[in-house]
Amino acid sequence: MRIARPRSARIVAAVIAAGLVATGCASERDDDGGSGDDSQPFVFGAAGDPASLDPSLASDGETFRVTRQAFETLLDHEPGGTELVGGLAEEWVGNETGTEWTFTLREGVTFHDGAELTAEVVCANFDRWYNWSGTYQNTTMSYYWQTVFGGFAENESPETPEPNYVGCTATDELTAVIEVAEPSANYPGGFSLQAFSIHSPDSLEAYAEDEASGEGENLTFPGYSQEAGTVAGTGPFQISEWNKGNGEVSLTRFDDYWGDAAGVEELVFRTIPEEDSRRQALQAGDIHGYDLVAPADVATLAGEGFQVPTRDVFNILYLGITQDSDEALQQLEVRQALAHAMDRENIVSTQLPEGGVVASQFMPDTVAGFSPDVTTYDYDPERAQQLLAEAGAEDLAVDFCYPTEVTRPYMPAPADIYELLKADLEAVGITVNPVPLKWNPDYTETTRDGSCNIYLLGWTGDFNDGYNFLGTWFAGYSKEWGFENEDLFALMDQAQAEADEAARVALYEQINEMVMEFLPGVPISSSPPSIAFSADVNPPTVSPLTQENFAEVSFK
Template sequence: MRAPRPKVAIAAVAVAALAVAGCAESNRDDKSGGSKKDTLVFGVAGDPKVLDPSFASDGESLRVARQVFETLVRPEEGGTKVTPGLAESWTPDAAGTTWTFKLRSGVKFHDGTDFNAEAVCVNFNRWYNAKGLMQSPDVTAYWQDVMGGFAKNEDAELPPSLFKSCAAKDATTVDLSFTRVSSKIPAALMLPSFSIHSPKALQEFDASNVAGTAEDIKYPAYATAHPTGTGPFKFKAWDVANKTLTLERNDDYAGTKAKLKTLIFKTISDENARKQALRSGDIQGYDLVGPADVEPLKSEGFNMLTRPAFNVLYLAINQKGNPKLADIRVRQAIAYALNRQQLVTSKLPPGAKVADNFMPDTVEGWNGDVTKYTYDPAKAKALLAEAGASNLTLKFHYPTEVTRPYMPNPKDIFELLSADLKAVGITVEAIPLKWSPDYLNATTSGSKHDIHFLGWTGDYGDAYNFIGTFFDRPKDEWGFNNKALFDQFKDADTTADIAARTEKYKALNKSVMDFLPGVPISHSPPAIVFGKDVTGVKASPLTDERFSTAEYK
């Protein structure tokens, strides 16, 4: 799960507001037999971008979606293993291209309609038959990352679709067919982007009517005010002006019902402000705790949870933006110039470590025997001289107004990395940009950037979800075309035997680090904190925390 990729900020429909301060206050009233504590206000770093997870790729939108919607399969609580969701079991055919899912019975959508195999097919056919702006990578990023293209590609550069068809065999049995074997199936189906929506609501609110232009995308009312899933919480209100999004318990939920009656996500972009709101009781938890605040808050008695490191921070090098960067010696010089250990030690939380691959060592396919670029300023200078780039000038983009699990303080990171580059003779032109949409547009959809840093939190426990997401085809962020590397990815992805595929991923990690399209910087274990009397939530490496289990002790 990475940054969203919108060309413009999404304009949400403001709906009825809930008095957040009053709810937080009522939670503090419970002394001895007073009002029951059944509302939790959780502080988040940014607004969700959209409420239809089909169109979402940002963490805050996906956090909301995980409470409202369910998928066929889901991650185990606190882990990455595939476990039952709306499907109780799943089995591939002998060829490995058709998967049969046995569905849970008795499940209803929030609008009271039945969940069944036909509903599953309505959803997959909606995605597969997308047209117009729904085929933009800024709208359906995850569908394209996993499935490639559509039934009828409107852009010649889109690849053929991995998805082929959906067939409802009976109310609780559905077949999903694919054009080839893929390592992504079934694990990728746990992504919130593959959440199953109410067919009735999709039709009623014209959910696929994405209008406007690529520069001014306008989402339908379903995506801003009427998300309808089967999850433990239902959507109630999104007050854009007051930066609150309110969910209420789904009392008709087929599984274990939420212990909270009301869940409110409150946007507080400044980490210090989130910390003070927690201490004052205005919120009862928040995400992206600053590394320096972990121990102090823990010592004060707050419930601090640390997620396993399942992310990567990287420095991307755009070979198209600056011809000098197409020279492998220049990219190697940049890698040797960076004192990554100093950054990890001084700016990241305890347990963080320098990255040798573009994925953490907990994922099968990680390779400890890749080319490593240890801090060596003298070697960096020599490589620059050899390449005729001793007077190199680079435009260094970095984001503002953002905190990410892999990137707690972007300005601090920029200052350390730019100082390292300047120390070997590289002139750095600083270009700070607001995170969304300016920075994301400039670095992932343009070609004028030279270097920038970004990151990724894994969606599921497969190597392809990390390195394949970055490097399996030409992308503007990196600006290179390496057919041999792309073919290597295709071969690994279509290898059915898990052990053989793992070895191919190890070889891919070596190829990537030899080619060096960028520099993996670090893996960080981000923290999430709750109030002293809040319990029941388990930290997830996928940021898949389940608020339905939260309660006051």
């Protein structure tokens, strides 16, 4: 999840309908139906450190994996699926124009610091984000706010989108009404985003006294977000310690949680960047689970008695191209040459788990709006060389950025994938200059700022609407893509404003066809990422959105 530039906050009305209360659903347990020693810590191997303990300031999955256990949102997703269900709100409804969303909150919800959830608290959270200023208006800090709700009460940069958020009103103690200027395909799904988790009123007051600082690439997160003790949500766990030196975040069970109690007293996320090291830690019994299992390890672990469930496909890996970083990349023939030079089937067969597929467009076929009629680019090195010659770019050289010290659901082995693509590009005469960068914050900021010619990146959907994929990249000009295409941007605007679901899906299909004709980047693959657990635990229900609820975990 990361990095888009909304063309405006005038995005679209997805479905304007009432939502009903979520029903509880636990993951499958073993036949005895019981749980073992809940005082034993459950330790999970994470691929990277969180950026912040305040999810409002984050845009990355490693942060959200941790904060999701402690913070809750107005809406949620069904366990194991993409259907919206109630979260802190039992019911929700949008008006006919999609500009007003009414949330009926659960009764008896308590924050970790003892405060009670009310509609006024909900409004205070949304008003906090809307009134952010200074460093908080940098997209590194407020990516999701700007993507879903646009700009701020007072924008400080001409690049910041106009605000779409109008206000929030507490009509009674448990009813919050959120008003937006224009309908959006990001509603109601956006209300399920971890970045819009609800914080306690006392913690909001403390946040206001501890500001972020810096500008450009020199940003400093506020102190409260870098250590436990201040942040307070309503989740089944509360964050008790962040030992950044050892890469561990510890959470303890919250005994006053409104829902089912967590199955373990303590939950620990231990950062182990290398996938081999995570596997070895699981095999040695040092951890009880880890994510992003290397495809080659799935059968091995399963054969050793470990549990290795696979998520459904809901992601895209792509080669991004920053067109205004090099005049040659502004030529369609050059971008087509890059596409024809890449043996994407080789990547799928050697780097991805079983069930991975070559991507034909910038969304998986599990999302409505996927088109069967897009232009495709088969592996054809001779055609790639011919296109480079026609463009006068036989001596093309590119800076190729790729991330280190991380694995992602759509990209299990970044360095290996880079090496395969590098060999493909060099085979057609392209000079490749490697630019390896640490994922957080170097890689995300460098690609966001358009400082790479080409780069590897991807996306796991936040919720099930085509705009959550297409709008992430192509709603308007962004530095990371570096192109202007008014016809495409206008069609995105049209899709944003379309309230009829069938008509909107048809527009998504048309957009996919236009994008693949224009070829701003090359979609590489979609894959079903695996997650592993030891044999002695009852694991959580795995989520295609990678939104596992670790409160479901218990020991057998």
